[in-house]
Amino acid sequence: MPFTPAVAEQRFVLEHVAGIADLGVDGDILDAVLEGAGEFAAGEWAPLDRIGDTVGPKWTADGVVMPEGFSDAYKAYVAGGWGTIGSPEAYGGQGMPFVLAAAVLETLGTANMGFALAPTLTVGAIEALLHHGTPEQQALYLPKLSTGEWTGTMNLTEPQAGSDVGALRSRATPRGDGTFSIQGTKIFISFGDHDMADNIVHLVLARTPDAPAGTKGLSLFLVPKYRLDADGNPGEANDVRTVSIEHKMGLHASPTCVLSFGDHNECIGELIGGEYGGIRAMFTMMNNARLNVGLQGVQVAEAATQRAIAYARDRVQSPRASAPGAGPVAIVEHPDVRRMLLRMKAQTMAARALVYLACGQVDRAQAGDAEAKARLDLLTPLAKAHGTDLGNEVASLGVQVHGGMGYIEETGAAQHFRDARITPIYEGTNGIQAADLVGRKLGLDNGGVFQRLVAEMKGEVQDAGLRDLIAACEAVARHLSVSDPDDRLAASYPFLTMLSVAVCGWLMEKQGRIAEGGETPFLKMKAATARFFVAQIVPEALGLQAAAMAKADALYAVDAETLAA
Structure with a gap:
């Protein structure tokens, strides 16, 4: 299936949801970036999607080898300057808004x-380096990372510590010259090794000697795959070994590595952000990564939707029920298939609007807007969790549209379903996002951040059902504010979904009003999809109120042993 960049939709959302004009990007630049990224992704990355899934990277004793074509395609990405879009100008970047860089990343991810x-x-x-690195570290590493000549990784998880970061055991021992000897094993490291770039910059959480237990004792270290020589170029290997790569359900093009640091006690790292500042530095990376994982939900949803619509338009089967004598029609004409396709379109657009809204707050927060920073904090768990939930839903519907052929690998629909499934898990499971929402984010500014968002939505929405959903979110939030911890956590996921759908409904209705009456096929589709979302998806979320108000007692009505009966 040929990949079609979603340029018109991206431009619309950037203009009307993210407010890209207020961030200093005019229409000509916007068009040039979106269209250029689309052409590049379609020409260089999309053709490799299938080989990435079926062949994938290979582990060797000398490191990970990517499939044929990947190294050249990555070098073309670097040469085209696509990694520099949102990178700071001081280090060779173009300094464009984060939300525009996110749109470029969305295009690349939809392609592959x-x-x-x-x-x-x-x-x-x-x-992490911008916020916590020393000037010397920034000067050495940021120019190469900004262009993509070197790639970066996050090294948090260990075999004995999943989401419990405080249980990490990796060690960092001072060497007496300001550097540290790093030892430990990290798992689930995406692109922890590959042969596409000249160096890989690992950011590693570890403990210094006598560090306190738990998260308070963690520090962050910069550990390059190759140490830098006197001229700042990659030199000798830094005792970082790729033990294996995982055999995964999906995302086969991405090598997920087990990395061993310091097998020969020769792995050297530099402290970033001060001793015991690891959690603070980690969350700088993590919050950024959570938005980009929400963006992955948009990527897989867009790809699955394009594939399903193309198949439904070509697959001819059975007459339409309202015209039994007219002969077989393409399945896109059957009501239930049309329902699935419209739902896929609507949920993809909703996810994109939610994630772009959050990404736009990043730019405003970086410019010093305190309210934008607070709203970003509130929106981040919604963007990550709901964005990835929708990616999974849409990918599953894509398989269903294909019918039995969707279960056959050759059609490609199954790949989207497999690729999507990790996204609600990594960078903090969606259950952790929901816990973060009710445990921390609802209480920001004594609830003021939530209330200001609700007030803005109430001031703009027109649909009665959407207003009811927003009011229900307010009622649940008041209830949770006086609930005990177990009850709050038991209610957290349905509440996160309710609030996410309310925000998406607000954004979809707004876009629908702008598109209404438009004469182009895109605007007609946009208006119809917005109406579908408000009429059919918003009421479903209202039905979650009972679960969001329920106590935890029902979850513990039987003990763990009885649960297994």
């Missing part, structure tokens, strides 16, 4: 989701 993880993780490394 597994491949796009390489630049996705590099963005997090850049953010």
Whole structure:
């Protein structure tokens, strides 16, 4: 299936949801970036999507080898300057808004989701160095990371510590010259090794001697795959070994590595952000990564939707029920298939609007807007969790539209379903996002951040059902504010979904009003899809209120042993 960049939709959302004009990007620049990224992704990355899934990277004793064509396509990405879009000008970047860089990343990921993880993780490394690195570290590493000549990774998880970061055991021992000897094993490291770039910059959480237990004792270290020589170029290997790569359900183009640091006690790292500042530095990376994982939900949803619509338009089967004598029609004409396709369109657009809204707050927060920073904090768990939930839903519907052929690998629909499934898990499971929402984010400014968002939505929405959903979110939030911890956590996921759908409904209705009456096929589609979302998806979320108000007692009505009966 040929990949079609969603340029018109991206432009519309950037203009009317993210407010890209207020961020200093005019229409000509916007068009040039979106259209250029689309042409590049369609020509260089999309053709490799299938080989990435079916062949994938290979582990060797000398490191990970990517499939044929990947190294050249990555070098073309670097040469085209696509990694520099949102990178700071001081280090060779173009300094454009984060939300525009997110749109470029979306295009790359829709073309080849597994491949796009390489630049996705590099963005997090850049953010950590910008906020916590020394001037010397920034000067040495940021120019190469900004162009993508070097890639970056996040090294948090260990075999004995999943989401419990405080249980990490990796060690960092002072060497007496300001550097540290790093030892430990990290798992689930996306693009932890590959042969596409000259160096890989690992950011590693570890403990210094006598560090306190738990998260308070963690520090962050910069550990390059190759140490830099006197001229700042990659030199000798830094005792970082790729033990294996995982055999995964999906995202086969992305090597997920087990890395061993310091097998020969020769792995050297530099402290970033001060001793015991690891959690603070980690969350700089993590919050950025969570938005980009929400963006992955948009990527896979867009790809699955394009594939399903193309198939439904070509697959001829059975007459339409309202015209039994007219002969077989393309399945796109059957009501239930049309329902699925419209739902896929609507949920993809909703996810994009939600994630772009959050990404736009990043730019405003970086410019010093305190309210934008607070709203970003509130929106981040919604963007990550709901964005990835929708990616999974849409990918599953894509398989269903294909019928039995969707279960056959050759059609490609199954790949989207497999690729999507990790996204609600990594960078903090969606259950953790929901816990963060009710445990921390609802209480920001004594609830003021939530209330100001609700007030803005109430002031703009017109649909009665959407107003009811917003009011229900307010009622649940008041209830949770006086609930005990177990009850709050039991209600957290349905509440996150309710609030996410309310925000998406607000944004979809707004876009629908702008598109209404438009004469182009895109605007007609946009208006119809917005109406579908408000009429059919918003009421479903209202039905979650009972679960969001329920106590935890029902979850513990039987003990763990009885649960297994």
